[in-house]
Amino acid sequence: MKNINFSIGIIGCGNMGSAILRGLLSKGVVHAESILLNDIDKRKLEDLSLTSGCSKADLDNLVPNSDYIIIAVKPQDSEKLLKTIASMTVNHTIISVMAGITIEKISKIMGVHTPIVRVMPNMGALVKHSMTAIAFNQYVSNRDIVFKIFSSIGSVLEVEEKDMDAVTAVSGSGPAYLFYMASACFESAKKMGLKESVARELIVETLYGASTILRHEKIKSFNDLIAGVASKGGTTEAALNVFNKKGLNDIFIDALSQAKKRSEELNQKIV
Numbered sequence: 001m002k003n004i005n006f007s008i009g010i011i012g013c014g015n016m017g018s019a020i021l022r023g024l025l026s027k028g029v030v031h032a033e034s035i036l037l038n039d040i041d042k043r044k045l046e047d048l049s050l051t052s053g054c055s056k057a058d059l060d061n062l063v064p065n066s067d068y069i070i071i072a073v074k075p076q077d078s079e080k081l082l083k084t085i086a087s088m089t090v091n092h093t094i095i096s097v098m099a100g101i102t103i104e105k106i107s108k109i110m111g112v113h114t115p116i117v118r119v120m121p122n123m124g125a126l127v128k129h130s131m132t133a134i135a136f137n138q139y140v141s142n143r144d145i146v147f148k149i150f151s152s153i154g155s156v157l158e159v160e161e162k163d164m165d166a167v168t169a170v171s172g173s174g175p176a177y178l179f180y181m182a183s184a185c186f187e188s189a190k191k192m193g194l195k196e197s198v199a200r201e202l203i204v205e206t207l208y209g210a211s212t213i214l215r216h217e218k219i220k221s222f223n224d225l226i227a228g229v230a231s232k233g234g235t236t237e238a239a240l241n242v243f244n245k246k247g248l249n250d251i252f253i254d255a256l257s258q259a260k261k262r263s264e265e266l267n268q269k270i271v
Ligand SMILES: NC(=O)C1=CN([C@@H]2O[C@H](COP(=O)(O)OP(=O)(O)OC[C@H]3O[C@@H](n4cnc5c(N)ncnc54)[C@H](O)[C@@H]3O)[C@@H](O)[C@H]2O)C=CC1
Pocket: 011, 012, 013, 014, 015, 016, 017, 038, 039, 040, 041, 044, 072, 073, 074, 075, 077, 081, 097, 098, 099, 120, 121, 122, 123, 172, 173
C-alpha cells in the first residue's frame, strides 16, 4: 500500500489500539515515525513503543502532532479524556472505536464542527481480518484516509451511524460468540472422551473451514448451507433438533438485543 504523508495518534494501546497499530505498520499505511502512542498504563506503553518503533507521547505532545487521533479507551474512561483533548484540537479528525459513544456525544465535548468518525472494528484485527464498520459526520473531508487506516486490519464497510449499536452487537462482539460456541463444543467433546488436543484441533479447523465456506458462498442462504451438512435422519439433524427444541435461535436474538441495549446504555453514561 502506498505510504501517505499524515500522522496518527493512538490513545489507548490495549487489545484494539495495539491491533490497529500493528495493521498500520505491517501494511505500510504510515511509517512508525508518524505514529504517536499514549496510554495511562506506562509499562504497556513502554513495551509497545519498543516493539513497534513508535514514540510514546503525552497528550499535549500527541494532539498537536497528529492529524488523526484514534480513541481506543473503554467508553467508561472516555469523558475526562475527551474533555482534556478538546482544548488542544484544531483541525484534527477524531476516530473513536468505542462501543456505544455517539458522534453527537463526542461533538458535544469536542465542538460541533469537529470531524468525527465512529468506527466498530472487531478482534479479527489481530489477524488482519477485522470486519470494521465506519460512520462519518459531515465534517470529515478525507474519508479515503480513514478507509485506508482500517483496511490495514481487514474489511471495511460504511454504515449509517444509527445502525452502530446493532453493528456492535453483531460484528463488534461477534468473535466472542464464536469463541463461546467453540468452548461449548470443546466441553462437550471432552465429555465424550476426546483428548483436549484432539478436541481443540477438530473444533478450530472446523470453524476455519466453515467460515471459509461462508466467505466463498456469499449468495447461498444460511439454511441451504445447513441443509448441505444435515442429512435426513442423520447426526447433524439430531443435534439441530435439540437446538431448535431448546430455542437456541431465540437465545441468540435475546443475547444480541442485550448487547445492542448495552451499547446504547454506554452512551448514556457520559455527559
Ligand atoms: N476488544 C474488542 O474486541 C473491541 C473493542 N472495541 C472498543 O475498543 C476500545 C478499547 O477496548 P480494548 O482495547 O478491548 O480495551 P483494553 O482495556 O485492552 O484497552 C484500553 C486501553 O486504554 C487505556 N486507557 C484507559 N484510560 C486511558 C486514558 N485516559 N488515557 C490513555 N489510555 C487510557 C488502558 O490502560 C488500556 O491499555 C473500547 O472502547 C471498546 O469498546 C471495539 C471493537 C472491538
